[in-house]
Amino acid sequence: MSTAVSVDAPHKVEVRSAARFLFIAAIVVLCIWVLLPIYLLFVNALSSPQEVSGFPKTGLPSFDFGSVRFFLSFAGVLQALGNSVLVAVLTMVLSIGIGAPAGYALSRFDFPGKESFRMLVVMTRAFPLPLLALPLAVLFIRTGLDDTAFGLAIVHTVLALPFAVLITFSLFSGIPIELEEAAWTLGCNRWQAFRKVVLPLVMPGIAASAVFAFTISWNEVFAAAVLTIQNRTLPAFLVQSLNVSPLHLKFAGGAALVIPALIFIFAVRRYLFAMWGIANR
Amino acid sequence: MAEIVIKKVAKSFGGFHALHSIDLTIADQEFMVLLGASGCGKTTLLRIIAGLETPSQGEVWIGGRRVDGLPPRERGIAMVFQNYAVFPHLTVFENIAFGLRMKKLPRQEIERRVTRTAELMHIEQLLKRYSGQLSGGQRQRVAVARALAMEPDVILMDEPLSNLDALLRLEMRAELKGVLAASKTTTIYVTHDQVEAMSLADRISVMNAGKIVQAARPVEVYRNPAARFVGSFIGNPPMNFIPAKRAGDGKWQVAGVALDGPQASRDRLEFAIRPEDVTVGAEGIPATVRVVEPLGVHTLLTCEVEGALFRAVVESDLAVTPGDTLRLAPKPDRVRWFDPESGMAV
Numbered sequence A: 001m002s003t004a005v006s007v008d009a010p011h012k013v014e015v016r017s018a019a020r021f022l023f024i025a026a027i028v029v030l031c032i033w034v035l036l037p038i039y040l041l042f043v044n045a046l047s048s049p050q051e052v053s054g055f056p057k058t059g060l061p062s063f064d065f066g067s068v069r070f071f072l073s074f075a076g077v078l079q080a081l082g083n084s085v086l087v088a089v090l091t092m093v094l095s096i097g098i099g100a101p102a103g104y105a106l107s108r109f110d111f112p113g114k115e116s117f118r119m120l121v122v123m124t125r126a127f128p129l130p131l132l133a134l135p136l137a138v139l140f141i142r143t144g145l146d147d148t149a150f151g152l153a154i155v156h157t158v159l160a161l162p163f164a165v166l167i168t169f170s171l172f173s174g175i176p177i178e179l180e181e182a183a184w185t186l187g188c189n190r191w192q193a194f195r196k197v198v199l200p201l202v203m204p205g206i207a208a209s210a211v212f213a214f215t216i217s218w219n220e221v222f223a224a225a226v227l228t229i230q231n232r233t234l235p236a237f238l239v240q241s242l243n244v245s246p247l248h249l250k251f252a253g254g255a256a257l258v259i260p261a262l263i264f265i266f267a268v269r270r271y272l273f274a275m276w277g278i279a280n281r
Numbered sequence B: 001m002a003e004i005v006i007k008k009v010a011k012s013f014g015g016f017h018a019l020h021s022i023d024l025t026i027a028d029q030e031f032m033v034l035l036g037a038s039g040c041g042k043t044t045l046l047r048i049i050a051g052l053e054t055p056s057q058g059e060v061w062i063g064g065r066r067v068d069g070l071p072p073r074e075r076g077i078a079m080v081f082q083n084y085a086v087f088p089h090l091t092v093f094e095n096i097a098f099g100l101r102m103k104k105l106p107r108q109e110i111e112r113r114v115t116r117t118a119e120l121m122h123i124e125q126l127l128k129r130y131s132g133q134l135s136g137g138q139r140q141r142v143a144v145a146r147a148l149a150m151e152p153d154v155i156l157m158d159e160p161l162s163n164l165d166a167l168l169r170l171e172m173r174a175e176l177k178g179v180l181a182a183s184k185t186t187t188i189y190v191t192h193d194q195v196e197a198m199s200l201a202d203r204i205s206v207m208n209a210g211k212i213v214q215a216a217r218p219v220e221v222y223r224n225p226a227a228r229f230v231g232s233f234i235g236n237p238p239m240n241f242i243p244a245k246r247a248g249d250g251k252w253q254v255a256g257v258a259l260d261g262p263q264a265s266r267d268r269l270e271f272a273i274r275p276e277d278v279t280v281g282a283e284g285i286p287a288t289v290r291v292v293e294p295l296g297v298h299t300l301l302t303c304e305v306e307g308a309l310f311r312a313v314v315e316s317d318l319a320v321t322p323g324d325t326l327r328l329a330p331k332p333d334r335v336r337w338f339d340p341e342s343g344m345a346v
Helices: A002-045 A049-053 A066-073 A077-108 A114-126 A129-143 A149-173 A177-185 A190-219 A222-227 A234-242 A247-267 A269-279 B042-050 B092-102 B107-120 B136-149 B166-183 B194-200 B218-223 B228-233
Strands: B004-013 B016-026 B031-035 B057-062 B077-080 B154-158 B186-191 B203-208 B211-216 B240-248 B251-254 B257-260 B268-273 B278-294 B298-305 B308-315 B325-330 B336-338
Touching (some): A002 A247, A049 A066, A066 A077, A066 A247, A077 A114, A077 A149, A077 A234, A114 A149, A129 A222, A149 A190, A149 A222, A177 B077, A190 A234, A190 A247, A222 A234, A234 A247, A247 A269, B004 B042, B016 B211, B031 B166, B042 B057, B042 B077, B042 B154, B042 B186, B077 B136, B092 B107, B107 B136, B186 B194, B194 B218, B203 B218, B203 B228, B211 B218, B211 B228, B228 B336, B240 B308, B257 B278, B278 B308, B298 B325, B308 B325
Parallel strands (some): B031 B186, B031 B203, B154 B186
Antiparallel strands (some): B004 B016, B004 B057, B203 B211, B240 B251, B240 B268, B268 B336, B278 B298, B278 B325
16 A cells, blocks of 8 residues: 555656646746836836937836926926826716715615626626717717817726725625624614714725725826817826837836836735635625 | 513525525523534524625524614624634734723723733633634634623624644533533523533524524423424434334234324324343343443443344343344333424424
8 A cells, every 4th residue: 555655656756746836936926927028118217318318228117207207397297197186086986986885785785686787797898898989979069078088987986886896895795794784773773874884894894995996097188189189097198108209208107007006006015815705706 | 671572584596595494593691502413504594694795584583672774883793613713923912902992992892801801711811812823722712712702691602712733622521511601691502412412502493405493492402303303413423313103002013013102193193212221131122232342431332123223222241242132121201203294293
């Protein structure tokens, strides 16, 4: 019997170490996939124009802020930045205002069609925006919503809403119903129990999901480019003007877009992981 | 005064009938335990009384007021949950004060009541802590203190001790009994632990499959089970059952022995006896000993009678080894008979 074991054991170890190698290799590939472009973006944004277009590359930033400074003083950049923030804040407010009640309903009530509703919420993401863009633009022009921050925020809300619903659904599901029930027996009505018990507990997660909605709007370029002309958001503005700009300015613009999004996502990463962990039940 | 009257309460979830037409009256200041295996409907009944669940049919009256249309906050109840439900974002003080603040009591009164109940539950040194900094037993105390501070007419407890370890459970059990007796509230207490039920209750309602099988004092439930289920559920080890055949003359044939039995119209009955109610002697039911477990106070024998298990509790100085055949004589006044078809006592 010992021979069988001794023959088997090294083989098993081999298989396991091969699997482990594959696993680690996949992680490394994924990390490079994400980190390399970001790294190159930073290096080039923080280098002087000569270094950006010159050879050989050092691979290290020279911390030359000329390109960034020039980019920020570029006509229209600051206004586009302001528009971006305005649209993103509106999107944040709208998607939490609509998404959180839906998430609460999904986690606390049984209603007919609950599962299909959850599915449908995700499905909205499967509908391609380019298909919608033209009819939307026509509709917006008719209703006077075209080229306004609010009009664009509505479209961005549609994009952010599925995430807002799913994140808040998992947040509320993480709060034991007994806490609410205890509050009811202690003299609260439904709304009071929600405000005094549930809301303080989910607030950090709600904030995270709001930041996520903000980021989605911040990064969105297609609808912004189609639906705004004068009041462009930063991504739409960059698409329009960086096309014809020198390379170092493109890098500076790219960095200006990526940094806020990166910081925000990093700040709320814990809640985004929690969302997939719980929402998959 | 808070007498609780439950009239024909039924509850079904979809096609599943969790409760079948429950009728139960709980007297003012009584300690009523709902006892049953999981899924028997005891928690559903408690939640219907609390107002957390709506009955499909029937009425609930608390203190002479019909409450089944009222939300929990208007029923004059307080509830202790199985997982404590201590609010994690509030200190212990604020947890206990939560209901009092909802009632808009004056500040001094809130402080007085929180301090008093905290002392009662021995948690006065924890008032500034958060629930995350407490052990399970301490959380349980906070949950009970929070309920007591409301000075409710009725306290409802849903398996409050089941998440505690054994030693702590024993300690809390004795403490709860003292505190609740002193508070003069009516208490309904749900548990699946028969020892807890026996030790706490003024009356036990034994539930099975959505029905109350027997509601009586603990000793009565133990001595005179109204149904076979009660005898087999309560007692550790539970009651022994042996099929019996009519032998004429008021005698019944039990495992080859003729015993005095009831006048019944049936030809077959079930003979039942508690393990501690048999004596080892020269005559009685023949039993082959399979396992001997000396427990100190007494010895537990697992025997075989006509191919079925039969447990007996005997004196610890009885010399017996597996394989022996004993004669176990049932104490005549302790023998019970059940109808094998309906399962009810005869």
